[in-house]
Amino acid sequence: MTRFIRQRKKNKVIPGFALSMGITLAMLSCIVLIPLLSVILSLSGTTFAEFLATITDKQVLVAYRVSFQCSLIAALINCFFGVLLAWILVRYRFPGRRILDGFIELPFALPTSVAGIALTTLYSDSGWIGRIFAHIGIKISYTLIGITIALIFIGIPFVVRSVQPVLEKLDRQYEEAAMILGASQSKTFFKVVFPEILPAMLTGFGLAFARGLGEYGSVVFIAGNIPYKTQITPLIIISKLEQFNYDGATSIALTMIIFSFVILFSLNILQARVNKVTKV
Amino acid sequence: MKQKLVSSLLIILGAVFIAVMLIVPLCTVLAYALRQGWETFASAIRDPYAIKALRLTLLAAVVTVALNTVFGVFSSWAISKFRFKGRQFLTTLIDIPFAISPVIAGLVFVLVFGRIGWAYSFLQAHHLKVVFAVPGIILATIFVTLPFVSRELIPLMQAQGNEEEEAAALMGAGGFKIYRKITLPHIKWGLLYGIILCTARAMGEFGAVSVVSGHLRGKTNTLPLHIEILFNEFHLTAAFAVSSILVVIAIMILILRNIVEYKGKKAGSEDVR
Structure with a gap:
């Protein structure tokens, strides 16, 4: 009871609760919650059988697989390079480090459509990099490799910026102790440093993966939109909308929303578990 | 060695x-x-459709950033300075736009305000247009960038604690005075950082805007959409010329971001001392 009263009092000391809460809830409801609920509302005319038929259509299933596969591979590659970049930015001093650090956020700052057309041109058969690969018979633009490259581009900052602050705060005496005790450099990294940065890496992985699943602007150009081959899920939604097939578009959107929530939720659980293990 | x-x-x-x-x-x-020379580059940039698209992009960005800054400031105040039931849940709700594909962000506004939407008859009666018009573009952009400012501020303000604000309130300072004199000096670099990120995303948003805009040239075309049209019509040089405007803006944003981050870190270490 006393705690309750103290808490009430504490709440009352600082002014502005009603105002700030009111503005927060009003904007959140108008911009995010009510429009999102419309997804379910507008599906009320669709029977479950129709819904199921739409979301398990062969073309749609292929699109899920393309989105999932490319985002997963891109996020894994970004985990590797993200940790590597965070490591060299925090631990080593070399000329150009500040510039390298500054460039990491470029994918956030550059509009996705600009990134999309630049990557498509660069990796097409006549582009600077695409030409080299065309010689050895590998096509990149308009294939799954192209989609993966666009998603790597988009996802770079997520892992680097999640891991970097953790590395900066990490106490180096444990590493020094491991080295003095005779552990090799790589063993020290994998046994001492890696467990510490693992939760942050998972956060970065989850953000990059979720962003990859939903990404449209940078992928749409390089994907080439070939049905049953390089169509990604957001693209299917757009093409259904262009045919005024609102129910179809909404059904697939709902599936995507559920899917991305499941991923974020399971990553949260995984992270909590990793945290527990490393803390003990 | x-x-x-x-x-x-x-x-x-x-x-x-x-x-x-x-x-x-x-x-x-x-x-x-620049591969076809300066003349082609200049004429692509001076194209009236490109200029109109740039204007719309800037308008959408300014409105979005202003509203999202208001949202960020108030929501971070509510979440970090008070304890209430469902606080964690509210934080999660604010993060929703990050978890959702921009295409879906556009779709939801079509479902509310479009021809099949439940608000359509109301809009018709008042001769308002949201979808395939400027308000829709702005709404979709706000949706996508909603969490940016509040996500920067909440951890900063939580780390700061409430003691100083409580002391000021007990001495009789009003809410806005407390914010201006006590809270703001601690979080100003974080606030600026969030605004910069929000601006960058708002100017570059493509998927969400693409769904609600209807691609009407000179009317509802933002710069990223204009680039898409030029590219798909095989006007490669023009597409890249217009893109280079956005590249220059992106590089300026990156430089600003680095300055703000540096200043913020410096201010942070002075705070500790």
Whole structure:
């Protein structure tokens, strides 16, 4: 009871609760919650059988697989390079480090459509990099490799910026102790440093993966939109909308929303578990 | 000796990755924009449709950033300065736009305000247009960038604690005075950082805007959409010329971001002292 009263009092000391809460809830409801609920509302005319038929259509299933596969591979590659970049930015001093650090956020700052057309041109058969690969018979633009490259581009900052602050705060005496005790450099990294940065890496992985699943602007150009081959899920939604097939578009959107929530939720659980293990 | 070798190898690997993945695409834009000479470049930029698209992009960005800053300031105040039931849940709700595909963000506004939407008859009666018009573009942009400012502020303000604000309130300061004199000096760099990120995303948003805009040239075309049209019509040079405007803006945003981050870190370490 006393705690309750103290808490009430504490709440009352600082002014502005009603105002700030009111503005927060009003904007959140108008911009995010009510429009999102419309997804379910507008599906009320669709029977479950129709819904199921739409979301398990062969073309749609292929699109899920393309989105999932490319985002997963891109996020894994970004985990590797993200940790590597965070490591060299925090631990080593070399000329150009500040510039390298500054460039990491470029994918956030550059509009996705600009990134999309630049990557498509660069990796097409006549582009600077695409030409080299065309010689050895590998096509990149308009294939799954192209989609993966666009998603790597988009996802770079997520892992680097999640891991970097953790590395900066990490106490180096444990590493020094491991080295003095005779552990090799790589063993020290994998046994001492890696467990510490693992939760942050998972956060970065989850953000990059979720962003990859939903990404449209940078992928749409390089994907080439070939049905049953390089169509990604957001693209299917757009093409259904262009045919005024609102129910179809909404059904697939709902599936995507559920899917991305499941991923974020399971990553949260995984992270909590990793945290527990490393803390003990 | 071996340590030196490993560190140089890692640095080279990281630098090559950034060069190939980020810097080469940037150079591609500039090289293709200028490959048919300065004249073609200038005429593509001076094209009236491009200028109209730039204006719309700037308008959408300004409105979005203003509203999202208000949202960020008030929501971070509510979440970090008070304890209430469902606080964690509210924080999660604010993050929803990050978890959702921009295409779906556009779709939801079509479902509310479009021809099949439940608000359509009301809009018709008052001769308002949201979808395939400017308000829709702005709404979709706000949706996508809603969490940026509040996500920067909440952890900063939580780390700061409430003591100073409580003291000021007990001495009789009003809410806005407390915010201006006590809270703001601590979080100003974080606030600026969030605004910069929000601006960058708002100017570049493509998927959400593409769904609600209807691609009416000169009316509801933002710069990223204009680039898409030019590219799909095989006007490569023009597409890259217009893109180079956005590249220049992106680089300015990056430089600003780095300055703000540096100042913020400096201010942070002075706070500790």
